Amino acid sequence: MFLSSQNQEDFSDSYNVTFGHHMENGAMYGDLSKMLDQSYLKEHQKGILYLSDKMIAIRLYAALECDAYESNVYHIASIQQHRNSFQDFVHENAKVYLESNVKSTDKIIALSTCMSATTNDRIVVFGVLNEIEKEAP
Numbered sequence: 001m002f003l004s005s006q007n008q009e010d011f012s013d014s015y016n017v018t019f020g021h022h023m024e025n026g027a028m029y030g031d032l033s034k035m036l037d038q039s040y041l042k043e044h045q046k047g048i049l050y051l052s053d054k055m056i057a058i059r060l061y062a063a064l065e066c067d068a069y070e071s072n073v074y075h076i077a078s079i080q081q082h083r084n085s086f087q088d089f090v091h092e093n094a095k096v097y098l099e100s101n102v103k104s105t106d107k108i109i110a111l112s113t114c115m116s117a118t119t120n121d122r123i124v125v126f127g128v129l130n131e132i133e134k135e136a137p
Contacts, residue, residue: 029113
């Protein structure tokens with residue numbers, strides 16, 4: 001997984017874009033295409049992002065297909081400034097959208113991978129990030 005160079009490495013931005021290779025064996029982001037099926041996304045909605053100093057819970061809520069140059073997905077600075085427009089775009093264009101009460105103040109992660117080696121088509125799965133509180137010793 002690679003985080004966009006436009007993002008802070010600690011995932012503190014309001015919108016974070018990651019990229020991963022679409023591996024046929026399901027490694028890396030190879031299974032993101034399965035998220036285009038509503039029942040699969042619903043069954044695989046939760047994950048954890050492990051960083052060196054913290055853990056962040058991920059709750060996936062949408063999956064869409066787009067072009068690699070889709071500004072409504074990949075123009076990070078604009079999206080961070082226009083969160084309501086971004087959420088409208090995702091809701092209107094997602095192939096799968098789970099009603100999840102996503103708020104404009106939520107931190108979002110986008111998981112992006114290619115659909116094939118010969119096109120600019122992309123699969124992008126969106127999730128809400130929530131830092132996991134460490135338990136007291």
